[in-house]
Amino acid sequence: MNANSRDTNKYCLYDCHAQILSVDDRHADKAVNISKSKEIGESKQADSLLLEYKALSQKLSVAGTVLLQPEDQGFDNQFLIKTISELNEVDKNQGTSKAFGVATLSLDSTDDELEELKASGIIAAQFIMMAGDEKYEWDEAERLAWRIHDLGWSVDLHMDGSDLHEVEQRLLSWPGYITLRHIGQFLRTKTLKQRGFKALTRLIDRDKIWVKLSAPYQSSRRGLIDDPEVMEIAGALIKWAPERMIWGTNWPHLESTEELLNDSDLFRIFCNWIPETSRRKMILNENPSILYGF
Numbered sequence: 001m002n003a004n005s006r007d008t009n010k011y012c013l014y015d016c017h018a019q020i021l022s023v024d025d026r027h028a029d030k031a032v033n034i035s036k037s038k039e040i041g042e043s044k045q046a047d048s049l050l051l052e053y054k055a056l057s058q059k060l061s062v063a064g065t066v067l068l069q070p071e072d073q074g075f076d077n078q079f080l081i082k083t084i085s086e087l088n089e090v091d092k093n094q095g096t097s098k099a100f101g102v103a104t105l106s107l108d109s110t111d112d113e114l115e116e117l118k119a120s121g122i123i124a125a126q127f128i129m130m131a132g133d134e135k136y137e138w139d140e141a142e143r144l145a146w147r148i149h150d151l152g153w154s155v156d157l158h159m160d161g162s163d164l165h166e167v168e169q170r171l172l173s174w175p176g177y178i179t180l181r182h183i184g185q186f187l188r189t190k191t192l193k194q195r196g197f198k199a200l201t202r203l204i205d206r207d208k209i210w211v212k213l214s215a216p217y218q219s220s221r222r223g224l225i226d227d228p229e230v231m232e233i234a235g236a237l238i239k240w241a242p243e244r245m246i247w248g249t250n251w252p253h254l255e256s257t258e259e260l261l262n263d264s265d266l267f268r269i270f271c272n273w274i275p276e277t278s279r280r281k282m283i284l285n286e287n288p289s290i291l292y293g294f
Contacts, residue, residue, distance in 0.1 A: 007277045007280065007281075011281055011284070011285045012061070012062075012063035012064065012285055012294070013060060013061050013062045013063060013247075013284045013285065014062065014063065014064045014065070014066075014246075014247075014284065014285065014288035014289070014292070014294050015057065015060075015062045015064070015065045015066065015247070015248055015249050015251075016066045016179075016212055016214075016246040016247060016248040016288050016291075016292070017066060017068065017181060017212050017214045017215075017248025017249065017250050018053065018065055018066070018067055018068070018248060018249050018250065018251045019067060019068050019070050019251070019252065019254070020049055020050050020053055020067055020083045020087070021049055021070055021252070022070070022073070022079045049252065050083065050086060050087065052252075053065075053087075053251055053252075054087070056249070056251060056263055059263075059264070060249075060263070060264075060267055062249075063294075064098060064099065064100075064288070064292075064294040065087065065099045065100070066099070066100050066101070066102060066123070066124075066248070066288075066292060067080060067083060067084060067087070067099055067100070067101050067102070068080075068101075068102045068126060068156070069101070069102060069103050069104045069126060071104075071128070073104070074104065075104055075105065075106040075109075077101070077103045077104065077117060077122070080101050080103065080122075081101065081117070081120040081121070081122075083099075083101075084099045084100065084101045084120065084121040085120075085121075087099040088121070098121070098294075099121065100121050100122070100123040100124075100292055101120070101121050101122045101123065101124075102122070102123070102124040102125065102126050102156045103117055103122045103124075103125050103126070104125065104126055104128070104135070105125045105144060105148070107136065107140055107144065114147070114148070114151055115151070118151050118152075118153075122153070123152075123153055123154070123292055123293070124148075124153045124154045124155065124156050124179070124292075125144070125148050125153055125155060125156065126155075126156040126157075126158060127141050127144070127145075127155050127156065127157050127158065128158045129141065129157060129158060129159040130158060130159055130160060131159070131160060131163060138167065138170060142170065142173070142174060145174040145175065145176070146174075146175055148176075149174075149175040149176040153176070154176055154177040154178065154179055154210075154291065155174065155176065155177070155178045155179070156178075156179050156181065157171075157178050157179065157180055157181075158181060158185075159180075159185070160185060160186070160187045160188055160196075161180060161184035161185045161186040161187070161196050161197070161200060162186050162187060162188040162189040162194060162196040163188075163196060164180075164184075164195075164196040164197075164199040164200050164203070165195035165196055165198070165199035168199040168202065168203060171203060171208060171209070172203070172206060172208060174208075177208070177209070177210060177291065178203075178208055178209050178210070179209070179210045179211070179212055179246070179291075180200070180209055180210070180211050180212065181212045181214060181215070181248070182212060182214050182215045182216075182218040182219060182250070183211065183212070183213055183214070183215075183216060183219060183230060183233055183234050183237065184196075184197070184200055184211055184219075184233060184237065185218060185219055186219050186233060187219060190219065190221075190229040190230065190233065191229075192232065192233065192236055197233065197236075200237075201240055201241075204237075204240065204241045204244050205241075209244065210244045210245070210246055210287070210291055211237055211244060211245055211246070212246055212247070212248045213234060213237075213238070213245055213246065213247045213248070213270060213273070213283065214247065214248035214249065214250045215248075215250035215253070216230045216231070216234065216266075216269065217253075217261075218250070219233075225261070225265065225266055225269060226269055231273065234273050235273060238273060238274055238279070238283075242274075242279045242282055242283060243282065243287065244287070245282075245283045245287060246283060246287050246288050246291060247270060247283055247284055247288075249263060249266070249267075251263065
């Protein structure tokens with residue numbers, strides 16, 4: 001860490017976007033390879049990923065985590081629930097905060113099933129709406145958004161930010177908050193003048209969307225962690241509405257084309273985006289507490 005990140009040891013950090021994979025996950029081998037870094041150490045088997053994540057979170061002073069349901073687990077959230085419980089047990093022993101989860105829901109989920117998920121630590125549902133790979137029709141997603149709003153949950157929206165203008169009015173009609181991952185995840189177009197970015201700023205101004213400052217390599221054309229185009233978007237969003245930004249590690253970096261990613265480098269880049277101490281604390285600590293109740 002550099003001098004810009006030294007102040008972060010004065011308060012709790014909350015990681016709002018991470019995954020823990022199952023032994024049977026088809027990506028597990030890749031995830032173990034990615035996690036072989038100096039700061040975590042070599043993993044011997046896939047079921048050690050939970051302990052590896054804890055090692056990372058301790059290094060970065062992360063006191064609470066929002067875990068996402070791995071996509072290949074489908075609508076079965078039992079492994080996610082089990083992981084939340086295990087992570088909370090580790091946290092309890094260390095006197096730190098707790099883990100929450102973002103589930104993937106079937107359209108025919110019953111009210112009782114949703115209540116059980118809530119009782120197990122689920123605080124949001126992810127809507128995978130990437131063009132050509134949508135989990136739901138948009139009308140179905142809207143009905144589901146109303147159902148989970150009754151539970152106090154938010155929507156974790158997975159889509160190309162370049163398309164936001166096409167669904168802006170629809171999203172405004174949804175209840176509750178929406179989080180958009182990976183700095184808005186502008187995959188097709190990466191300029192501040194694009195209609196998708198302008199739609200995002202309007203949705204933020206209407207108190208609808210929060211943005212996760214995570215995985216800068218995800219939107220980079222070359223998979224870079226410090227891509228100038230992505231950094232320009234991040235800087236503009238932080239300047240526009242720091243009170244609607246949250247941070248996530250995106251561990252274990254399944255989308256990265258690089259086998260080895262240094263999480264300390266990623267965190268240092270994040271800190272360099274936000275030189276102001278008070279603003280950095282807002283994004284790392286205060287905003288997640290408001291949105292997720294840490």
